[in-house]
Amino acid sequence: MATYEELLKKRRAIRDFEDKPVPQDVVDAILKEATLAPSASNNQPCRFAVVHCRKTIQALSDESKSNLLQDAADGKIRLNPDYVALLKNDNFNVFYNAPCLIYIAGSKAVGTLDVDAALAASYIMFGAASRGLGTCWVALGANVRDAKLKAQLGLSEDVRIVAPLILGYPKAIPEAPARREPELLRVIVEARS
Amino acid sequence: MATYEELLKKRRAIRDFEDKPVPQDVVDAILKEATLAPSASNNQPCRFAVVHCRKTIQALSDESKSNLLQDAADGKIRLNPDYVALLKNDNFNVFYNAPCLIYIAGSKAVGTLDVDAALAASYIMFGAASRGLGTCWVALGANVRDAKLKAQLGLSEDVRIVAPLILGYPKAIPEAPARREPELLRVIVEARS
Numbered sequence: 001m002a003t004y005e006e007l008l009k010k011r012r013a014i015r016d017f018e019d020k021p022v023p024q025d026v027v028d029a030i031l032k033e034a035t036l037a038p039s040a041s042n043n044q045p046c047r048f049a050v051v052h053c054r055k056t057i058q059a060l061s062d063e064s065k066s067n068l069l070q071d072a073a074d075g076k077i078r079l080n081p082d083y084v085a086l087l088k089n090d091n092f093n094v095f096y097n098a099p100c101l102i103y104i105a106g107s108k109a110v111g112t113l114d115v116d117a118a119l120a121a122s123y124i125m126f127g128a129a130s131r132g133l134g135t136c137w138v139a140l141g142a143n144v145r146d147a148k149l150k151a152q153l154g155l156s157e158d159v160r161i162v163a164p165l166i167l168g169y170p171k172a173i174p175e176a177p178a179r180r181e182p183e184l185l186r187v188i189v190e191a192r193s
Numbered sequence: 194m195a196t197y198e199e200l201l202k203k204r205r206a207i208r209d210f211e212d213k214p215v216p217q218d219v220v221d222a223i224l225k226e227a228t229l230a231p232s233a234s235n236n237q238p239c240r241f242a243v244v245h246c247r248k249t250i251q252a253l254s255d256e257s258k259s260n261l262l263q264d265a266a267d268g269k270i271r272l273n274p275d276y277v278a279l280l281k282n283d284n285f286n287v288f289y290n291a292p293c294l295i296y297i298a299g300s301k302a303v304g305t306l307d308v309d310a311a312l313a314a315s316y317i318m319f320g321a322a323s324r325g326l327g328t329c330w331v332a333l334g335a336n337v338r339d340a341k342l343k344a345q346l347g348l349s350e351d352v353r354i355v356a357p358l359i360l361g362y363p364k365a366i367p368e369a370p371a372r373r374e375p376e377l378l379r380v381i382v383e384a385r386s
Contacts, residue, residue, distance in 0.1 A: 154378030
């Protein structure tokens, strides 16, 4: 098994995948591991919808793109002009033609859902990397409102999507883009008596 | 270096620490590693305030406790009655007398700050565990409003705290409390042609 140091290099945002399905038992193992993620008061609020069907992934991409463009047209959100061009491109799949998509969702009533889901997402990303898989959190793919698609995913009205993660075997693992040094606002040292 | 499998067992919420300071160079190494965490559009919005001074940590605990009790009295939040009793107990330090406290904060203008900070928090938790340190995300410790304390931490008005993480050498690493099986809303399989 990989050391954590190796995983830190392997855990990269992957947007280019081999044409190879991800077995559901591998997904199951990753999700089981992700239950070890901490959550506020150990509440474990995350729920998962897993999509291996390329037609459904395409439909979810189309749905999310059209909702984003509509929201931008209605002035509800502001989109970077580069994104607008991309979202208008019929050939652009927000999920980068990944063979598998995992939605992390949970009850709208859970105040800490965003951070709980993000912690679970990090476990899924590391768990995938430790198995030779790549992931990417595709925020553009979270905008699913169509009743039929929501029903297909098992998303009831009281549930919202936090993180759409794509999953697959990477064609390559790119180098990490440059990171800034950690920005320390303050270091308050121990007062010596 | 530990394998990821070992880290999954070691990364536990730790609330009981050895009376031993955490060297700042260890904190620096962990925070540098945490810059590898993904963030929306690689925006890297996290900022850190690190407190080794026990008197300051105590003051931050007192501040957070009194703000929470005030908010509950004002009906702004609802607190579990067990928490009320705990917060009223002068001997209860929300940071469990940890020798080190890291605040992850960032600009209020960043819409994805919660999830970006949670992803960085998971890197800090794993990075700490890989160095024999323990952490716990103490949400009760995030309620810092006092102008003097905020200035001490370098928190300007446009910045908010997402995650207070305590850090130290654990007296013991407890077993993980029981986790439920992952709750799969749906698994949509590939349609075979």
